[in-house]
Amino acid sequence: MCLALTAATAASAHGFGQRYDLPLPLPLYLFGAAAAVALSFVMFGLFARRDRATRRTRHIDLFATGPGAAIARSGLVRSLALAIRLAALGGFTVTIVAGFVGDQNPYRNIAPTLVWIIFWVGLVHASALLGNIWDLLNPWRTLFAGAERLYQLAVGGELARRLPYPPALGVWPACLLLLAFAWIELVYPSPAVPAHVALIVTAYTILTLAGMFVFGREAWLQRGEVFSIVFGTFARFAPIRATAGAPPKCMLRPFGAGLHDDAPVSTSMMALVLLLLSSVLYDGLIATPAWSGTEAMLAGDPVTIRTAGLVGFWLLFVGAYLAACAAAAALLGGGQSALRFGRGFALTLVPIAIGYHVAHYLVFLLIQGQYIVPLLSDPFGYGWDLFGTAAYRVDIAIVGARFAWYAALAAIVIGHVAAVYLAHARAMRILPGTRLAMRSQVPLTALMVVYTFIGLSITAEPIVTQRDSAPPAAVAGAIPVPADAVLPEPGDGRLRPVGAEKVAAAKMTYRVLGSLFHDGSRMTIADLLYAYMFAYRWGVRRPGDEAHYDPAIDAATAVLRRALAGVRAVGSDTTARTFRVGDISFVRELLIVDVYLTAAAPDDPDYNAVLAPPWSTLPWHLVVLMEEAVSRGWAAFSQAEAQRRDVDWLDLVRLEPLKRKLLALVEAFERAAYRPDALQSLVSADAARQRWSALAAFYRDHGHFLVTNGPYQLTRWSADSATLGAFRDMTYPLGVGTYDAYAIPRHGHVTRADWDGRRVTLSGDIEIVEKFQRSYRLVRMPLPSIAPVVRSRAAPSCRYTVVDDQGRVVLAGVAPLAEDATFRIEVGGRLSGGRYTMLAVIAVNGNVTNPEIRRIPISVAADR
Incomplete structure (x- = not known):
């Protein structure tokens, strides 16, 4: 659905x-x-x-009296200013050189960080809060002043032509340059590529030096050099105004006095x-x-x-x-x-x-x-x-x-x-x-x-903050299942104690960070357990009761029902993750659930964790509402069952007649504080009434019943499109970057395969995301050349399958990345003599969509 x-x-x-x-x-x-x-x-x-x-407003010259005057007379200020100018000129030179000859990854090249962060963002803040330090740092001023000095010593006279600056131009050149700078920052597709940064800085350098040459250094700085005007404008708000001269001055004034x-x-x-x-x-x-x-x-x-x-x-x-x-x-x-x-x-x-x-x-x-x-x-x-x-x-x-x-x-x-x-x-x-x-x-x-x-x-x-997830803790072996653990009754869904002397192959402890559903209801243990009940009620065929069975649900939940030996709600913790803002506390409830499995993969805890996790994307009251719609013959859960029964496929958004029936049902359930018999011990009448009331209010506000607990909710829809809006909830458990793997899926590529008779050694490349501000690109890099910490975050693995000459699968598995950044797959002793083909894929962050599959012929000698 x-x-x-x-x-x-x-x-x-x-x-x-x-x-x-x-x-x-x-x-x-x-x-x-x-x-x-x-x-x-x-x-x-x-x-x-x-x-x-x-x-x-009164201005105080810090260099007029006392220690300030002594510092000004000593020449220390001039020496320090010269050192700062030369350092700024050095940074300017490094920016251009790094942009042209350095690594083109924006995070490994200093040019984008210096220009877009330190220069543009940092200097604006410094200018507004301190003073016009750009007047001191400006490398174009330093360059042209140096060129003027050299020209005067070598040729004599002035380097600049000092043509009269047309008064009608005002600061329009700077204004248009600021517009161009904003366009590069906000519109240009790749403003953070180091080579592009260097090219832009070089072009602006030529333009600025040409303006100084034509109109004179100070004339162009005051009217055409955009950053002198922008930083100078912000600096008029600052409390310090410094001027060069003999002697130099450092005026202290109230904030905003310069305006x-x-x-x-x-x-x-x-x-x-x-x-x-x-x-x-x-x-x-x-x-x-x-x-x-x-x-x-x-x-x-x-x-x-x-x-x-x-x-x-x-x-x-x-x-x-x-x-x-x-x-x-x-x-x-x-x-x-x-x-x-x-x-x-x-x-x-x-x-x-x-x-x-x-x-x-x-x-x-x-x-x-x-x-x-x-x-x-x-x-x-x-x-x-x-x-x-x-x-x-x-x-x-x-x-x-x-x-x-x-x-x-x-x-x-x-x-x-x-x-x-x-x-x-x-x-x-x-x-x-x-x-x-x-x-x-x-x-x-x-x-x-x-x-x-x-x-x-x-x-x-959206303002985001990082939240740590809590992975499940696993225990394997012959594990006794507590007698008070429960298991849904097949075909009925009621929770029954598993009883004494039950044994499981594995125990998984989940610490589920609960969150709000879209209708404002808070997740509880009932929501987690009702998901199991639903799987057993609608996924198991009962003789003579075809109305409460759906083959699609049977197929989707078969693995869960085979693996589940029992579920035990341990309790909840509302203090560890709760935080406070001012006088308001935001409760983040940690629901602790033990899940017992009948079978487990001892070497693959991730596989065990996804067999029967206690998680529900839908609140129990919405699941109950959908069950009622199907039980009453208004709709069916799956498309195949809808066609077989000649009813609508259950749609909580687009079927207007169905939504009107569901609303009447919700209102009746609210009046009766209805909850299924299986939830009587887990949900109070008041809690049930609040759930139905919240669902009815959500429908009146949004026009549909599709309530989940995901980060997005349906806001608008049409026959061929849907618009999702961010669901704003401080208790949402996932943090920054959780969905990056889906938004920007990365792939791996096998570049070399070596077979020595017992082992296959694979080398490969993986794609790395290079992001800077709003732009990103995928760069293919050999695994050995990637920093270990970056490789670790990418979590590359090799998934392989071996087939014999008849096309039958005889071996399969996952090989981790070795310390030398290769994948080693031991085959010796696992295959009998003969010819085989290995199909290998390098997965990045578990992504195996549209993979590049490498076929590797293997010839295993027969044992003698």
Whole structure:
């Protein structure tokens, strides 16, 4: 039934692993944050004094007196600045060289990490919180200054032509370059490939040096060099402003003081600030299900769609800002244009851009930024260990999902409140009268409230955190089955004690981390045990009762019924995995179940673990509802039985008449607090009533009864497609990367087979996933060349089958990877003399879909 429901040609889903669900509903955060922004506007209007808002902020020169003055006079500052410039130039050179000649795996090459993480993300944070350190680090400034010095010594005169920079250009060159940079980051299919990074940096270097040559170094840095303008704009919010000179100065000032500018900025600068805002939010937008749905609906080239989206999102922000400014200008009267008003308040948006940047990239910086530690020792991926840090492994648990959410929430709210204050202070400076200043800020504050809603809504898209799974513990041998262990009655499903003196071949202890079902019901022991009952009730034919038997269920559960000797619910643990956020505790119940098996593979615990696991993807009340539908002749579980009985194939989504009958049944079961006789001792009447009530509420909200406990739930469907949405549940047991093996299946390839008469030795390649930000690629690599830790995670194994000359299978098994990264299959003594063919496959993470099969002829000598 579930396979039929998901047999669609198109689907939309988002997110892997466990979702961090918010301690309170998202709307409360949205309205609370928006209220904080609006309330700050009221508070500043009522209590901010005009003389304080219009007063020049005090700046303190740390190099003016005391130890600071002594340091400035000593020349230490200049020497340190020169050393930093040369180090930055060295890092810049290494970036280009590594990109062109180093390993092209982004995680083994320093170029992508330096450019996309340390440079773009890290320097934005440092500029906003410290000061304009880019002015010191800028390698293009250092390069051109060095070239000017050499030219002056060798030829004399100036290297730059110093043509007049057209005032009409403003900072439009930098604005367009920022748009191109955002396009490379967000749209270009492979921005993290080291060679591409090096090529982009080289091209930008040529462009920048050419601009300096034509217009002069400082002229181009102030108008055309995009990163000087971007980092300088963020640095205007910082508390430190350093200037070179004789002597140098280091001014300490309040946060945001550098954004108090009496003169309006240019139109191009206003556009650049709005591009900074829109590009960060667009980065989050394209990762949402809504955007994926839009791309699927448009069914065009993703690069074209995302390019149009990037430009369109920027223009949307410009239009919304100018509309708010037009409303403000209209409230002021006097014929002031919206554009002039917008230029006057453009810099007050910078704290919002900083807040969005911190919200979106802080966790990325803290986790991905750790890659710089091993890469400093091995920048080219050649296996070096220059500083002894090459073995460092990134700690993805350094920050959690809660930190990510609250940091993002705080950054966005603080950024908007700071922007409200700066805009209010700006209005007080340029407009006569407090009331007029307040009136002018109403439209801008409303716009900021909208920004808050949008920013938090996008930020609330899947935040994930790692959870460890608990593998089953196995004991093998002749094991007595406890007398209180239970086994379902064949054909009836009632749980019966197995009785005394029963023996099993193996005992598996499962620690099942329970989670919520989609209707909000919490998994219990009853859900686990009822899955066994269902297998025995509908998988065993009873004479004279064909209505409660389905051959498809019989076939699907035959292995389980043959292997199961007994089940014993040991208990539950609600303390080990429970955690707390603020005043709210999130209970994660660990259900402990012993499963006894009649037969076991002593050398393959994984095989034993999947014979009869205590797990249910469906809650017991939904299974009961489906049973009732089949028992009453409304539908059948399998397609074959539906055709044989001439009824509908059970469909909880698309059969409207059936759903109406099921809803009436659910409502009747709720009134009666119904639960099957087999569950009377496991489920109370109140618990049963709550289950039926939750199922009815789920149906009214979603229009179907397909309730599971997986990470996705059905949200929309049509005749030929289904849309899946992420199910947000903090108690979901699986962690980050759980489904990567399915999303990006990898294959192995046998490259060499050696037969020495007793043993087959296989060599091979496997595919490795190289991921960086949103892009990935599969790279085929020989097993010996792969780092042991990476090989271990890939878990390669060789699955083989040996057939004789009549095509009969005579030997089969799985060979693990040996220490020398080969597979050794011992055949001597296991086969009689003759000719055979071995079929071998290398599986990566257990994936054997569409395998590459190697046929190896074997000739075994007859024993003498």
